[in-house]
Amino acid sequence: MSAKGEVLFEVKDMCKNFGVTVALKSVDITIKRGEIRGLIGENGSGKSTVSSIIAGIQPATSGEMYYKGKPWKPENALEAVSNGIGMIVQEAGTIDNVTVAENIFLGNYQPFKRGMFISRSKMNAEAKKALDKIGASHINPAYPTHLYDMQERKLIEIARTMYNNPDLFVVDETTTALSQKGRNLLYTLMHKAAAENKAVVFISHDLDELIEHCDTLTILRDGVIIDNIEKADYEENDIKHKMVGREIKGNYYRVDTDGFGEEVVLKADCITTMKDLLCFDLELHKGEILGIGGLSDCGMHELGRALYGLEEVVDGKVVITQSDVVVKSPQIAFKNGMGYVSKNRDTESLELNASIGANIQSTGYKKNRLFGSIMSSKKEKEYAMLQVDALAIKCVNILQPVKAMSGGNKQKVVFGKWIADDADILILDCPTRGVDIGVKASMYRLIYEMKKKGKSIVMISEEMPELIGMADRILILKDGTLNGEFYRKESYNEHQLIESMI
Numbered sequence: 001m002s003a004k005g006e007v008l009f010e011v012k013d014m015c016k017n018f019g020v021t022v023a024l025k026s027v028d029i030t031i032k033r034g035e036i037r038g039l040i041g042e043n044g045s046g047k048s049t050v051s052s053i054i055a056g057i058q059p060a061t062s063g064e065m066y067y068k069g070k071p072w073k074p075e076n077a078l079e080a081v082s083n084g085i086g087m088i089v090q091e092a093g094t095i096d097n098v099t100v101a102e103n104i105f106l107g108n109y110q111p112f113k114r115g116m117f118i119s120r121s122k123m124n125a126e127a128k129k130a131l132d133k134i135g136a137s138h139i140n141p142a143y144p145t146h147l148y149d150m151q152e153r154k155l156i157e158i159a160r161t162m163y164n165n166p167d168l169f170v171v172d173e174t175t176t177a178l179s180q181k182g183r184n185l186l187y188t189l190m191h192k193a194a195a196e197n198k199a200v201v202f203i204s205h206d207l208d209e210l211i212e213h214c215d216t217l218t219i220l221r222d223g224v225i226i227d228n229i230e231k232a233d234y235e236e237n238d239i240k241h242k243m244v245g246r247e248i249k250g251n252y253y254r255v256d257t258d259g260f261g262e263e264v265v266l267k268a269d270c271i272t273t274m275k276d277l278l279c280f281d282l283e284l285h286k287g288e289i290l291g292i293g294g295l296s297d298c299g300m301h302e303l304g305r306a307l308y309g310l311e312e313v314v315d316g317k318v319v320i321t322q323s324d325v326v327v328k329s330p331q332i333a334f335k336n337g338m339g340y341v342s343k344n345r346d347t348e349s350l351e352l353n354a355s356i357g358a359n360i361q362s363t364g365y366k367k368n369r370l371f372g373s374i375m376s377s378k379k380e381k382e383y384a385m386l387q388v389d390a391l392a393i394k395c396v397n398i399l400q401p402v403k404a405m406s407g408g409n410k411q412k413v414v415f416g417k418w419i420a421d422d423a424d425i426l427i428l429d430c431p432t433r434g435v436d437i438g439v440k441a442s443m444y445r446l447i448y449e450m451k452k453k454g455k456s457i458v459m460i461s462e463e464m465p466e467l468i469g470m471a472d473r474i475l476i477l478k479d480g481t482l483n484g485e486f487y488r489k490e491s492y493n494e495h496q497l498i499e500s501m502i
């Protein structure tokens with residue numbers, strides 16, 4: 001049996017270039033059996049790049065890797081999986097139009113073949129075992145994957161990875177897609193793997209969860225390893241400083257208790273959606289930041305989609321009060337001064353094949369038009385560059401395609417496009433998902449500036465500190481209905497907020 005502390009994986013002098021972008025510069029990492037290794041760094045610092053090279057998803061430009069004492073140069077991810085390296089990627093890693101079982105065994109149907117045919121019952125039974133093994137028994141292996149939401153699809157990916165019992169388990173920025181229950185399930189799997197003298201590489205922007213769960217932290221900045229810190233030496237400010245290369249001052253939330261206007265700008269009248277969001281009423285006021293919180297499956301993401309016309313409302317209606325327009329589609333919402341940042345950025349908020357500039361400029365048609373449909377390229381460039389600078393979007397230039405960006409930088413593009421639009425009503429669903437602490441501060445400042453300009457914002461979030469830090473009022477949902485309403489001016493009591501969630 002392999003011993004705890006034995007070297008399992010080594011990265012030596014690794015470099016990775018994407019054209020002119022240098023993603024990794026001479027990176028060395030040694031991962032030992034029995035450890036959970038955290039990777040931390042700003043958006044675009046190289047965390048996903050180095051871990052995807054380890055997992056055979058892409059090759060390095062130069063450098064060496066050793067796995068179980070032997071040189072490691074996988075041709076592809078399948079080779080890595082069959083050798084005991086499994087990775088959960090940051091973006092969606094399932095295919096919508098096939099069954100859950102097919103996603104779990106993706107391309108590896110041989111064990112279920114009977115002659116020319118695949119035995120579905122055998123495959124479903126094995127997939128059920130994989131789901132049971134990680135504690136996701138509620139997911140039906142025979143169902144099409146698109147019936148499941150983002151967090152359940154992540155659980156399907158986790159089941160796929162854990163089915164192969166990897167020796168090295170890489171988790172890339174996965175927790176932001178999961179509910180607290182899903183996170184706990186993942187933490188349990190990580191600790192179990194470490195206890196069995198396997199190893200885990202865990203990427204996250206949540207410093208608290210890294211500090212709690214990791215034995216060692218490796219800090220990356222601009223593709224360079226800045227430090228490796230053992231658990232006994234963790235010091236929050238020191239880690240932050242090393243990550244960004246400057247002092248990050250404590251409080252990045254607003255400190256005032258200023259209220260909001262009386263005028264109602266958006267009204268949801270007893271809206272009921274297909275997925276059982278039960279009779280929900282909501283009034284959003286001018287200059288208000290309205291926080292929506294609850295457990296992940298409480299209906300808050302569905303509510304955000306319904307407010308922007310993305311989710312079919314079978315009863316009740318959403319009305320923009322000033323114009324008396326009923327929001328029946330995202331097109332109507334957009335035309336009438338609304339914006340929406342989706343939690344699901346790749347499929348709902350971005351045109352992945354288009355450039356950074358084109359994505360941001362997609363909201364600026366009216367502002368950047370010269371006449372007719374002739375656009376001012378100068379205005380368009382300024383429109384995009386303003387956001388690139390304000391949010392420190394890491395790119396070579398705005399012509400770079402969004403699909404080549406790191407996860408956090410994609411999130412900044414989505415956010416930037418709606419801030420640029422200067423919409424009167426913004427629906428933000430987990431706006432700071434996957435962004436580093438430095439940029440979070442800029443996002444909060446921009447949201448606050450919007451409020452001060454009299455804009456109205458619905459801020460849906462699974463992060464309670466963010467809601468408490470920013471919202472004028474917080475609505476807590478439970479099972480699709482309102483279970484608590486709290487006001488900033490009366491001071492939030494975190495305990496009460498949490499009580500109303502569960």
Ligand SMILES: Nc1ncnc2c1ncn2[C@@H]1O[C@H](COP(=O)(O)OP(=O)(O)OP(=O)(O)O)[C@@H](O)[C@H]1O
Pocket residue numbers: 018021022023041042043044045046047048049050090173394403404405406407408409434
């Ligand atoms: N396929 C690609 N083509 C071009 N550039 C890329 C590609 N993949 C990554 N990059 C660039 O490499 C750098 C490192 O990206 P990486 O995804 O590793 O960052 P990260 O630390 O994981 O960021 P995040 O926290 O935002 O997920 C970034 O500048 C990114 O734009």
